[in-house]
Every structure is written in structure tokens, then in C-alpha cells.
Amino acid sequence: MGFGKFLERVLHLVPVLLGVSVIVFIMMALTPGDPVQIMIGDQAITPEQESALRRDLGLDRPMLERFFVFVGNAVQGDFGESFYHRRPVSEVIAERLPATIELSLVALIFALVTSIPLGVLAAIRKNSIFDRIATVISLLGVSLPGFWFGILLLMLFAVHLNILPVAGRIGYASEIAPITHFLLIDTLLRGRPDAFLDALSHIVLPAITLGLPMTAILMRVTRSSMLEVLQQDYVTFAEAKGLSRRRVLFRHALKNALIPTVSVAAIETGSLLGGNMIVETVFGWPGLGRLVVESIFLRNYPLVQAAVLLYAVTYVLLNFFADILYTVLNPKVKL
Amino acid sequence: MSALLDVKGLRTVFETRAGTVCAVDGVDVEVRRGECLGIVGESGSGKSVTFASVMGLVRSPGRIDAGEILFDGRDLRKLSQKELRAVRGRDIAMTMQDALTALNPALTVGVQLAEVLEAHDETLPRGRRARTRAIRERSAEILGLVGIPSPDSRLSQYPHEFSGGMRQRIMIAIALACRPKLLIADEPTTALDVTIQAQVLELISDIRAKLGMSVVLITHDLGVVAEHCDRVMVMYAGQVVEEGPTTEVIGSPSHPYTRGLLGSIPRLALRGQPIHPIEGQVPDLIDLPAQCRFYSRCADRTDACLTPIAVRQVGPHRKARCILAGEDTQ
Numbered sequence: 001m002g003f004g005k006f007l008e009r010v011l012h013l014v015p016v017l018l019g020v021s022v023i024v025f026i027m028m029a030l031t032p033g034d035p036v037q038i039m040i041g042d043q044a045i046t047p048e049q050e051s052a053l054r055r056d057l058g059l060d061r062p063m064l065e066r067f068f069v070f071v072g073n074a075v076q077g078d079f080g081e082s083f084y085h086r087r088p089v090s091e092v093i094a095e096r097l098p099a100t101i102e103l104s105l106v107a108l109i110f111a112l113v114t115s116i117p118l119g120v121l122a123a124i125r126k127n128s129i130f131d132r133i134a135t136v137i138s139l140l141g142v143s144l145p146g147f148w149f150g151i152l153l154l155m156l157f158a159v160h161l162n163i164l165p166v167a168g169r170i171g172y173a174s175e176i177a178p179i180t181h182f183l184l185i186d187t188l189l190r191g192r193p194d195a196f197l198d199a200l201s202h203i204v205l206p207a208i209t210l211g212l213p214m215t216a217i218l219m220r221v222t223r224s225s226m227l228e229v230l231q232q233d234y235v236t237f238a239e240a241k242g243l244s245r246r247r248v249l250f251r252h253a254l255k256n257a258l259i260p261t262v263s264v265a266a267i268e269t270g271s272l273l274g275g276n277m278i279v280e281t282v283f284g285w286p287g288l289g290r291l292v293v294e295s296i297f298l299r300n301y302p303l304v305q306a307a308v309l310l311y312a313v314t315y316v317l318l319n320f321f322a323d324i325l326y327t328v329l330n331p332k333v334k335l
Numbered sequence: 336m337s338a339l340l341d342v343k344g345l346r347t348v349f350e351t352r353a354g355t356v357c358a359v360d361g362v363d364v365e366v367r368r369g370e371c372l373g374i375v376g377e378s379g380s381g382k383s384v385t386f387a388s389v390m391g392l393v394r395s396p397g398r399i400d401a402g403e404i405l406f407d408g409r410d411l412r413k414l415s416q417k418e419l420r421a422v423r424g425r426d427i428a429m430t431m432q433d434a435l436t437a438l439n440p441a442l443t444v445g446v447q448l449a450e451v452l453e454a455h456d457e458t459l460p461r462g463r464r465a466r467t468r469a470i471r472e473r474s475a476e477i478l479g480l481v482g483i484p485s486p487d488s489r490l491s492q493y494p495h496e497f498s499g500g501m502r503q504r505i506m507i508a509i510a511l512a513c514r515p516k517l518l519i520a521d522e523p524t525t526a527l528d529v530t531i532q533a534q535v536l537e538l539i540s541d542i543r544a545k546l547g548m549s550v551v552l553i554t555h556d557l558g559v560v561a562e563h564c565d566r567v568m569v570m571y572a573g574q575v576v577e578e579g580p581t582t583e584v585i586g587s588p589s590h591p592y593t594r595g596l597l598g599s600i601p602r603l604a605l606r607g608q609p610i611h612p613i614e615g616q617v618p619d620l621i622d623l624p625a626q627c628r629f630y631s632r633c634a635d636r637t638d639a640c641l642t643p644i645a646v647r648q649v650g651p652h653r654k655a656r657c658i659l660a661g662e663d664t665q
Contacts, residue, residue: 233436240390240431241451241509242424245416251450255441331493332440 009320013313020312021074021305025067028301035059035083035299057083070305079309080302084295089306093288098181099169100280100287104272106184106203107211112265115215119222119261120254126227134219141216146275150209150282157205165202167284174198206283210275214268221264226257259329266322270315337408339517339549340366340389340427345402347381347388354621358384358397360573366517371543371550373564373581375557375596379617381573382553386519390429391419407516425455428510432522434502438494445490448474448509455513473512481508481538500531507538514546521553536563557596561585566652569593572617572628575646579653589649589660591633627657635659 036054054060058069058080073080079089122131157164165171170183174195179186184203187196229235230253238252276289284290288307295303327333347359359381366372374382387393389404391411404411406427411419423429431437439447449470452459459469471490478486481504494502503523510518520539524532540563543550552564560567560581567584569577569592577590588594595613615632627633627640639658649655 233431233433234439236392236394237429237431237437237506238439239392240423240429242420242422242454243450244420244454247450247454252439252442256439259441330441332495 013316016316017309017312018071020309021071022067024305024308025070028299028304029063031296031299033299035301038297038299039083070302074306074309079306082295082303083300084298084303089302092291092303093306093310096286096288096291099285100276100289102182102184103203103206103210103280103285103287104269104276106207107214107272107275108265108269110207111211111214111218111268114211115218116222116258116261118215119219120226120249120257122219122223123226123230123257124249131223134223138216138219141212141219144212146209146213146278147282149212150205150279153205153209154282164205169202169286170195170199171202206279206285209282210272210279213275214265214272217268218261218265222257222261225260226253229253229257232256255329259326262325262329263322266318266325270318273311273314338365338405339368339407340364340551341403341405342385342389343403343405345385345388345404346400347384347393347397348400349397351396351621356620357623358573358620359388360623362402362570362573362575364389364568364575366549366551368516369543369547369549370565371540371552371563373560373567374551374553374570375555375560375567376570377555377596377617379572379620380570382570383521385570386429386521386551386553390423390427390519392429421455424451424515425513426515427517427519428513428515429519430503430506430510430521430523433526434506435494435499435526437506438502440494443491443493444478444497444505445471445474448477448490448505448512451509451512477508477512478505480542481505481511482534483508499527500534503527503531503535504538507535507542511542511546515548517549517551518543519551519553522555523552524554524556524559532559539563557585557600569596572623573620574628574656575654576629576657577653577655579650583650583653589653589655590629590657591635591659592629593655595632629657 035057036050036059039053040050051060058066061069070080077090081087082089082092085092118134122134125131154166158166170187174187174192176186176190176192176195179189183199184196187193187199235248235253238248243252273289276287277293278289279285280287280289281293288310292304292307294300295307342362342364345359345362345364346357349356349358362381362385364372364385374385376382384393384397388399388402389406389411393399399412402412406422411422414422438444452470452473456473459473460466474490475486478489483489483501483504489497494505497505503526507520507523518539523539524535527535536559539550539552542548552559554560564581566579567581568575569584569590571592577584577588577593584593585597588597592613595611598611599613601610613632618628618631624641625643627636627644630636630640633640637658644656644658646654646656647658647660649660
């Protein structure tokens with residue numbers, strides 16, 4: 001792919017982001033509730049103090065003007081101050097982002113390493129008991145709501161069996177000075193295997209809850225594309241060449257069967273972002289998802305706007321990445 | 336000398352919801368060393384399934400129900416999967432109808448060629464570097480043999496980067512990489528332009544002469560058979576209906592079906608005259624009655640055809656499955 005194509009794809013981001021900003025801005029403005037009232041709460045303050053606060057937050061100006069100020073600043077990388085934290089939004093988001101990225105990556109890895117082998121096995125043993133069980137599980141995987149499934153897991157492993165922690169990223173005793181802010185990496189870099197295991201035990205349940213729907217979808221996709229590929233002439237021809245069963249399945253069949261799986265996986269990774277808000281809330285995970293949920297309740301406009309823009313950028317980039325991966329796997333397609 | 340391939344009483348069935356489809360029913364095939372045997376018949380006559388059975392490539396819900404498949408004296412049906420894999424690609428190779436679908440779109444031609452050598456060639460050096468280099472050299476040499484220009488640089492290309500005729504050559508190259516004793520060419524020219532067809536068939540004939548291998552040419556083109564095959568076998572509805580030296584069978588066919596096939600070929604010499612297609616269709620292969628399978632389409636049918644028809648000896652080297660031909664062998 002040439003630089004020109006790359007630039008073209010990056011330019012696609014501009015209208016997408018502009019559209020997203022408009023939508024978020026309007027939605028936040030239409031949501032009932034007033035950030036100032038929420039901040040004041042039960043405190044007794046004078047109307048003068050209240051209007052001072054409103055002026056301070058920039059909420060005294062008309063909506064259209066606020067929107068253009070927001071866009072103008074955002075273009076320069078300034079997303080404003082969080083109403084609640086009274087610090088730049090970008091700073092607050094940057095603090096919470098590593099936890100979310102870590103959780104999403106572990107969930108993604110979990111989904112990939114479970115769904116692909118299961119999908120392949122279900123295709124090879126089509127209509128076997130295994131295939132049927134896998135079908136039922138994947139149906140459950142897509143249909144169980146994450147908040148409910150997460151709570152079930154918590155009740156079983158954290159409450160009844162008491163083998164995994166209930167919430168958070170890591171225990172107090174294991175806290176370490178951050179390097180990369182990814183705890184699974186930092187604990188190892190600091191030479192603390194005990195802390196690593198502690199962090200791992202915290203991430204297991206949320207990662208499974210977050211990754212399960214993706215596992216289910218990817219398993220179905222892998223199974224059906226594998227079934228289709230196994231019918232192809234080139235698989236028969238590979239067998240006629242006297243290749244080992246393993247080589248026929250993995251080198252010839254799987255490489256082609258994974259093309260749809262990878263595209264779906266890349267796009268579904270975007271949906272992990274949405275799942276994050278629920279899973280982080282259920283498991284008290286100190287990430288961006290929970291921050292956004294809290295900020296919505298507080299009508300913390302700047303933070304929600306910035307976070308949603310970040311989601312949109314990630315989504316577009318993931319799709320772009322999916323296209324690149326597609327060309328790697330499928331030599332017939334060029335960007 | 337014994338035949339290279341000797342199939343006796345092969346029966347291959349497919350279990351379907353409607354019933355058991357008997358795609359190959361009691362077929363005997365003999366392929367002699369160095370000869371080219373043509374297998375002719377319309378779609379659904381069982382010619383491809385017969386040789387898929389020989390290769391052990393019949394997929395579920397199909398299975399071989401009965402028969403012996405003697406190759407070089409060994410019954411392939413009695414071999415383990417592993418032993419059979421050692422025969423496939425090394426002793427018996429196969430090409431498929433359409434190279435576009437038979438070559439893996441996601442792997443380079445070099446990889447697809449190298450893996451056959453890797454699987455079977457015992458003369459390759461042991462050391463890793465030397466082995467890789469030897470495989471590359473062999474691959475380029477084989478591609479050169481089938482007439483691919485600048486083979487060395489084309490090894491790293493994907494199938495879609497070649498033309499249709501080139502792809503067919505590449506598939507033949509892969510099949511011939513380990514110098515098999517028998518090549519099963521399943522409709523090698525159907526997907527090609529006429530000019531390329533001739534080139535591909537010439538190529539197969541050339542290599543057959545060079546390597547001294549036997550070739551089974553599955554086709555529905557009697558013209559191809561007339562030009563390239565020593566002997567021909569005509570199949571209809573899962574059975575062999577006629578068999579013999581090509582010149583004799585085409586010169587004076589003894590089965591009405593063979594006559595029908597010959598009559599439906601358009602000829603320049605007979606321009607302006609109508610061609611005579613065979614009326615009707617191949618019968619449903621589920622629950623066939625014990626009678627001549629060609630009965631419903633045959634112009635010469637009699638009531639005697641409603642009994643099971645055995646194969647009859649027609650001449651010293653010829654057989655046919657018709658009561659009007661030759662003498663009953665049993």
C-alpha cells in the first residue's frame with residue numbers, strides 16, 4: 001500500500017470525527033439534567049455563586065457557540081477540563097486508558113485462543129456431540145447479557161468458592177510503581193511474580209465476561225468458513241498430494257478459513273469498547289469505561305465528548321487495521 | 336507383466352436422505368504399465384468417483400462398499416491412512432478439472448510445489464540449508480519442464496497471477512513432481528480454451544513418454560481419447576458399458592451408448608446434417624432395477640434387456656455390456 005492510500009484513509013477520519021462530535025454534543029445537550037445542579041447537590045449556595053460556577057464551566061453561553069468552541073479547541077488537541085476533576089480531560093483519560101487497554105487485550109487474546117481451535121474442531125467433527133455442545137455454548141455466549149453473566153461469575157468464583165478477587169486491578173500488597181501502566185507487564189518488569197499472579201487473578205473474570213460474546217461470534221464464523229473451505233477443490237488436491245492431515249488442515253484449510261475470522265475479529269474488537277463500560281462497572285475495574293459511565297451520570301460533558309471521540313477514532317483505526325490484515329491473508333486483494 | 340492398477344468389483348455408495356446412491360457399481364479397471372487409458376462418460380456416470388475411490392479421497396457421506404484396488408500388487412483398501420498418504424502424490428498423482436480451484440489461493444506456487452517434494456522425496460539432502468536449496472532447484476526445474484518461462488522468479492507468485500493455461504501446467508507440475516507411476520488426469524482440458532487444450536494434452540503425452548508413466552485420462556471428449564489414449568473405457572450410470580483398444584471402440588462401437596456418444600459429436604464432414612444427441616437422461620442411481628441401465632434411452636431395446644446384463648467378450652481385447660454384442664462370457 002502506498003503512502004497516498006494511507007493518507008486517504010487517514011483523511012476519512014475527518015468527516016467521521018466531525019459527525020461523531022455533532023451527535024455526541026447534541027445527545028449530551030438533550031439529556032435531561034444540569035451538570036451545575038448535580039455538582040451543587042445538597043449544598044446551600046447563593047444564586048450568584050451558582051451563576052459564577054456556570055460561567056466558569058462555560059455553560060452560560062448558547063449551545064451553538066459552545067459547540068464551535070469545543071470543536072475549535074479539540075482540533076488543537078485541547079478537550080477542555082473535566083467538570084468533576086477540574087483537570088484537563090486528556091490527562092484524566094490518559095490515567096484510566098491503560099487499564100482499559102489491558103483488559104481489552106486480555107479479553108481479545110482469550111477470545112482468539114478459545115474460538116479458533118473450537119471453531120476448527122467443530123467444523124472437523126461436524127454434527128458430533130462436540131459440535132452440538134459448542135453450538136449451544138456459542139449461542140449462550142452471544143445471548144447472555146454481560147452484566148448478568150459477570151455477576152454470576154463473581155458469585156461463583158469470588159463469593160462461593162472464594163478463589164478469585166471481587167473487584168479492582170490488583171491487591172494493596174501487590175501495588176508497585178508503574179512503568180508501562182500495564183500491570184501484567186509492570187509486575188514482571190519489577191520482578192514480582194507474586195504481584196503478577198495477583199494482577200492475573202483480578203483480570204481473569206472481567207476478561208472472560210468481556211471476551212465471551214466475541215468468542216461465541218468468532219467460533220461460529222471460524223466453524224462455518226472452515227466447513228466451506230474443507231469442501232474446496234484445493235483441499236482435495238492437497239490431500240491427493242499425500243500431505244499430512246495436519247498440513248492439509250492448518251496450512252491449506254485454516255489459512256483461507258481465517259480470512260473472514262480475522263476481519264470479524266478486528267471489527268468486533270471495536271465492540272469490546274462498548275462492553276467495557278458494563279464489565280468495568282460490574283467488576284469495579286478502574287478503566288475508561290467506568291469513567292465514562294460515571295461521567296455520564298455527572299453530566300461531565302467534556303469528558304464524555306472526548307471519550308466518545310476516542311472510541312470513534314479507535315473504531316475507524318481498527319477497521320483500517322482489519323483491511324490491512326485482510327490483504328496479508330488474502331493475496332488476491334490489494335488495498 | 337501384471338497391470339499397474341487393477342480394480343476389481345469396485346462399489347462406491349453415497350448415503351443420502353433419499354436413499355443409497357450407488358455411484359460406482361461393480362467396476363473393473365485395468366491400467367497397464369506405460370499406457371494411456373481414456374475414461375469416457377457423461378456427468379454422473381461415475382468416472383470421477385471411481386478414481387477418487389482409487390485415491391482414497393471419497394468424502395463422507397460416500398464410502399467404498401466393496402471391491403479390491405490393487406496397485407503394484409498391493410490392495411490400497413487395506414493400507415492405513417499413513418501408508419496411503421505415502422502412495423498418494425508419490426506413486427499415484429492426480430490433477431483436477433479446474434486448476435483455479437485446485438490450487439490454494441493463499442499459498443505461493445513455490446510452497447505448493449515444495450510441499451509435495453518435502454512429503455515424498457527421499458533423495459533430498461538432510462541439512463536444512465541444503466534441503467531448502469535443493470527443493471527450490473527441483474521446483475524450478477519441474478516448472479521449467481512443464482514450460483513455465485523464468486520458473487525461478489515465478490515460484491514466489493500466487494496462483495491468481497498466472498493465466499489459465501499456466502495454472503493447468505503448474506497443477507500438472509505439482510502432480511508430476513515426484514515422478515509418479517500413475518497420473519490420473521480428471522478432465523484436464525475442460526476448463527481451457529481449445530488452443531491451450533491441445534498444448535496441455537501434448538504436455539501430458541510428452542511427459543508420459545519421458546517418465547514412462549501410465550495415464551488415466553478422464554474426459555467426456557471422445558476426440559481427446561481418439562488422439563491420446565491406447566485404450567478406452569466407456570462408463571454409464573456407475574457401470575463400465577464398453578472397453579477396448581481406442582481405434583476398435585471408436586471405429587466400430589458395440590454398445591448403443593458408445594454409438595450414441597459418437598453420433599452426438601458435431602463433425603465438419605457432415606456439415607448441414609443434424610447431429611443426433613442421445614434422448615433422455617441418466618437414470619436416478621437410487622434403487623436401480625436389475626436390468627440394462629441404458630434401457631430407457633436405447634433405440635435397440637428388447638424385452639430381453641429387462642434382465643441383469645453381464646459383460647460380454649466382443650473381440651480378443653474388447654468387452655461390452657449389451658446383449659446385442661458378442662457372446663456371454665459367463
